[in-house]
Amino acid sequence: MKRRSKYSPLLLGFLIIMLACSQIPKQEFGNYVNNFNSAKSTTEDIILTVKLIAEKDYDGSHEQQVALEQRLKSLDARLAALDLISKYNEALVKLASGTDPEAVQGNLENLSEGLLSFGSTSINTLVSNVAPYGEIFAQAVAVIESAIKAKKFREAIDAAYKPIQGIIEILIQDANDLFEIQNQMLGDQLDPKRDRIIDLRFEFQDFVNTLTPDGTVENAISDFNEVLNTMQVNPDKLPDPIVHLPKSSRSPTGNDYSVLTLLIYNTTEQIAGFNSLKEQMKAIEIVKIEYKKVLVATSQAFTQINFAIQNKQRTLPIDFAVDVLNLRKAYIQLQESKQK
Amino acid sequence: MNDFNNDLVIAQYKDAIDKLEKYQAKEPDRPKRMAASRLISELRIQIREAAWDSIVQRTAALETLKAELLVITENASNVPAVSGAVAEISAIISQVSDIVKDH
Numbered sequence: 001m002k003r004r005s006k007y008s009p010l011l012l013g014f015l016i017i018m019l020a021c022s023q024i025p026k027q028e029f030g031n032y033v034n035n036f037n038s039a040k041s042t043t044e045d046i047i048l049t050v051k052l053i054a055e056k057d058y059d060g061s062h063e064q065q066v067a068l069e070q071r072l073k074s075l076d077a078r079l080a081a082l083d084l085i086s087k088y089n090e091a092l093v094k095l096a097s098g099t100d101p102e103a104v105q106g107n108l109e110n111l112s113e114g115l116l117s118f119g120s121t122s123i124n125t126l127v128s129n130v131a132p133y134g135e136i137f138a139q140a141v142a143v144i145e146s147a148i149k150a151k152k153f154r155e156a157i158d159a160a161y162k163p164i165q166g167i168i169e170i171l172i173q174d175a176n177d178l179f180e181i182q183n184q185m186l187g188d189q190l191d192p193k194r195d196r197i198i199d200l201r202f203e204f205q206d207f208v209n210t211l212t213p214d215g216t217v218e219n220a221i222s223d224f225n226e227v228l229n230t231m232q233v234n235p236d237k238l239p240d241p242i243v244h245l246p247k248s249s250r251s252p253t254g255n256d257y258s259v260l261t262l263l264i265y266n267t268t269e270q271i272a273g274f275n276s277l278k279e280q281m282k283a284i285e286i287v288k289i290e291y292k293k294v295l296v297a298t299s300q301a302f303t304q305i306n307f308a309i310q311n312k313q314r315t316l317p318i319d320f321a322v323d324v325l326n327l328r329k330a331y332i333q334l335q336e337s338k339q340k
Numbered sequence: 341m342n343d344f345n346n347d348l349v350i351a352q353y354k355d356a357i358d359k360l361e362k363y364q365a366k367e368p369d370r371p372k373r374m375a376a377s378r379l380i381s382e383l384r385i386q387i388r389e390a391a392w393d394s395i396v397q398r399t400a401a402l403e404t405l406k407a408e409l410l411v412i413t414e415n416a417s418n419v420p421a422v423s424g425a426v427a428e429i430s431a432i433i434s435q436v437s438d439i440v441k442d443h
Contacts, residue, residue: 067392071392084406176347184388187357240366
């Protein structure tokens with residue numbers, strides 16, 4: 001008959017307490033990790049969009065090729081930086097949660113290797129004799145490893161905190177430039193439409209001035225001015241409304257009415273295209289604002305979690321989810337505005 | 341940390357575009373409007389160049405921070421645990437070992 005250790009109940013109780021202490025609000029951590037990954041994915045999309053713009057903007061010249069390579073390399077550095085931030089976040093979450101889920105689920109061999117790296121050789125014996133208490137032991141080792149990790153990485157996490165915050169700061173500074181590049185590319189598409197609308201406005205004015213006023217002409221002028229007013233620009237950039245100043249006494253014919261109708265139609269079409277691009281620009285502006293908010297929220301979340309780790313507290317940044325959700329929403333709205 | 345940005349230059353270019361757009365809306369002479377359009381187009385290119393320039397300049401700072409972080413990470417994985425932690429863990433391992441042997 002095997003001798004029962006007098007320490008067994010005590011130790012098991014101790015292990016249970018340790019496990020209870022390491023019980024984490026998994027749902028909350030899961031939500032936080034999901035939100036973080038969502039923000040990372042959106043940020044990657046934003047950077048990749050600008051990468052595509054860089055390639056589109058390339059005119060084939062040698063000079064531009066050098067610039068293109070430099071730009072793509074710079075954006076790749078941002079993607080790599082995001083990866084680092086993500087890894088840092090992973091370490092933060094594991095430490096903050098008090099356990100390493102992978103370690104709990106991983107095999108004992110890996111755990112023993114982890115422990116061996118701290119100079120303990122007795123673990124080998126434990127692994128080979130673990131059968132009767134396999135599950136308890138696995139959990140215990142996970143807790144132990146977790147404890148070791150907490151001791152080991154707490155300082156590292158604290159040391160890494162500053163460079164990580166510096167990286168986030170650079171990403172915040174990048175935001176204006178990343179979105180400015182996108183906006184100016186849209187501006188290139190917007191300008192010809194605005195030019196055409198102003199051309200049409202002067203064409204309409206010149207043509208209508210060759211006609212004597214009648215009800216149909218006056219209605220056409222009114223319709224044209226109404227269409228012009230739908231142009232999404234500041235009032236001081238809006239072309240002046242048409243004011244009928246007849247310069248001849250020619251009575252309008254059916255063909256003249258058709259010309260007026262066609263001018264109104266073409267102007268309507270151009271303004272619709274113009275406004276659609278303006279909507280995209282507005283959507284980009286909103287994404288920019290939300291993107292910056294998420295970066296700031298990430299920085300704050302890291303501060304909060306790191307503080308909790310250093311002070312052995314348990315906390316998670318609740319507001320982070322709201323900022324990520326708003327960014328996601330703004331980004332989806334931007335994609336939708338592009339399809340219109 | 342150095343703050344690389346061409347925000348001021350970009351703001352000046354954007355202000356110039358703003359004025360040209362206002363001018364265009366009221367200018368009846370088409371060639372003059374077209375000349376303004378060409379200027380706007382050139383300014384948009386300059387804004388993009390300035391924005392790219394800021395991003396590229398900041399990359400060096402980013403690489404430095406990345407390198408700094410990698411050194412910390414590398415060192416962290418080689419730093420032995422504090423002696424207290426090792427003793428604490430060894431005690432637990434020893435107790436767990438006892439249980440396993442007893443069964």
